[in-house]
Amino acid sequence: MHDAINLHVRTPRPSLKILALALLGAVLVLLSGCVGGDDEADTLAATSMESPAALDEGAFDVADTAMAEEAPAPTTPPQPDAETALAVPTALTPADLGREIVYRATIGVQADDVTAASNEAVAIVQGLGGIVFSQTTRTEPEPWAEIVFKVLPGDFSTALERLAGVGKLVDQSISADDVTERVVDLESRISTAETSVARLRRLLEEAVDLEDVAAIERQLLDRETTLEVLRGQLRTLRDQVDLATITLTITQSPTVPPDTGIEVAAWVSDDADDPCLGAQHLTADPDSTVYLCLEVENPGASTLTDVSVRSLDVRLDVGAFEARQGSFDRIEPGGLLVAVLEIPVEEGRLAGRVATRGLEIRLEAEAVPVDAEGAELPEVSGSTYVWLDSRTDDSLPGFADSISDGAGFLRTIGGVALVVVGVLIPFLPFVAVIIALVWWRRRRRRARRQASPPPPPPAS
Numbered sequence: 001m002h003d004a005i006n007l008h009v010r011t012p013r014p015s016l017k018i019l020a021l022a023l024l025g026a027v028l029v030l031l032s033g034c035v036g037g038d039d040e041a042d043t044l045a046a047t048s049m050e051s052p053a054a055l056d057e058g059a060f061d062v063a064d065t066a067m068a069e070e071a072p073a074p075t076t077p078p079q080p081d082a083e084t085a086l087a088v089p090t091a092l093t094p095a096d097l098g099r100e101i102v103y104r105a106t107i108g109v110q111a112d113d114v115t116a117a118s119n120e121a122v123a124i125v126q127g128l129g130g131i132v133f134s135q136t137t138r139t140e141p142e143p144w145a146e147i148v149f150k151v152l153p154g155d156f157s158t159a160l161e162r163l164a165g166v167g168k169l170v171d172q173s174i175s176a177d178d179v180t181e182r183v184v185d186l187e188s189r190i191s192t193a194e195t196s197v198a199r200l201r202r203l204l205e206e207a208v209d210l211e212d213v214a215a216i217e218r219q220l221l222d223r224e225t226t227l228e229v230l231r232g233q234l235r236t237l238r239d240q241v242d243l244a245t246i247t248l249t250i251t252q253s254p255t256v257p258p259d260t261g262i263e264v265a266a267w268v269s270d271d272a273d274d275p276c277l278g279a280q281h282l283t284a285d286p287d288s289t290v291y292l293c294l295e296v297e298n299p300g301a302s303t304l305t306d307v308s309v310r311s312l313d314v315r316l317d318v319g320a321f322e323a324r325q326g327s328f329d330r331i332e333p334g335g336l337l338v339a340v341l342e343i344p345v346e347e348g349r350l351a352g353r354v355a356t357r358g359l360e361i362r363l364e365a366e367a368v369p370v371d372a373e374g375a376e377l378p379e380v381s382g383s384t385y386v387w388l389d390s391r392t393d394d395s396l397p398g399f400a401d402s403i404s405d406g407a408g409f410l411r412t413i414g415g416v417a418l419v420v421v422g423v424l425i426p427f428l429p430f431v432a433v434i435i436a437l438v439w440w441r442r443r444r445r446r447a448r449r450q451a452s453p454p455p456p457p458p459a460s
Helices: 002-009 016-035 037-050 057-070 082-086 114-127 153-166 180-206 210-242 399-451
Strands: 101-111 131-138 144-151 168-178 244-252 263-269 281-284 288-297 303-311 322-325 336-346 359-370 380-390
Touching (some): 101 114, 101 153, 101 210, 114 153, 144 153, 153 244, 180 210, 263 281, 263 359, 288 303, 288 359
Parallel strands (some): 101 244, 263 380, 281 380
Antiparallel strands (some): 101 168, 131 144, 144 244, 263 288, 288 336, 303 359, 359 380
């Protein structure tokens, strides 16, 4: 054992020369790496040939020991097994991502019964653990409801899908706002404000001078107010993140009325036997009779009732229309109403209107449709027109025409005189006063002349 110990003591140690050579070789290796990877083997070979002592076992022991002391032990990253990999969720929630998300949605649906749909929507949200934040309902003139719900973000998609089923989906809008930066900013500002408030409170406790106390209290009040405002903003933002908002609007489904319609046509003729074979433009004699034919057809699927006719430009006696086919009371789908009106033309005038230069006669027909149950539907109407003109009478006037013309002239003069008298009547009191003043002045002047003596005769 003693010999072994002596042998261990006599083991040669690396000299300073060997260490210097090893250091020089390492420097050359680094330089060769910077120059190029192709020269690395040559440099190492040259170094080995020039410094055989660098390959000494002691030198390698020193290098290995230094590397073992300086370099950390390599670590192998853990590899997940198959079960761990399959456990990763396919859809990450905002909480998994570490983000603060505000979910909002607006849904519009149409329902036959707005009240029943509103009750169903409330039941759906309450079944998911949500709450009704606000509700507005209107029954007139058209049923309408708006409900604001608050649900957990995890139930947001489920609530949207179920609420869309309470009626016919009309529109939908969904938004997700990332407010993480705002939350972090508010938290930072709140922390700074809390530190400032605490510092001011300590200063207030240590202050002695009244002016300093007042100044510190003012600053403390401002900082505490700012702190409460920031806390309120953060609470509001937290509430929006914690509960998603869904606004549901329910409107009444539009009622599609049955097919309704009305078609109106008219002709004018001087033939009393079949006036509906006339034309839309007729030239009649100054003293004659024309016949106006009106046709009202029902092309829709609903019955037309209470058919009425109006003359828009000429004052015709539309109540004198004689129904020759159908009835004004009721026109069945596909049915037809045919009515004729006899109109006299006197001296080129029709219903007091001069027809010598042409006269347009416009007619409008209106009716009230009813469905199969007898309920009234919106009124329908249609219009048409015919054109009538009268020939001028070129014959010489007779005795009766002269008397008629003279009587007409006298009537005209009498009418003008009545108009003049009507205009002057309001001024008659003023005229009477003026006449009285003139008469009084003349009478006074005459009395003065009689009272004054006559002038003396001239001296001869």
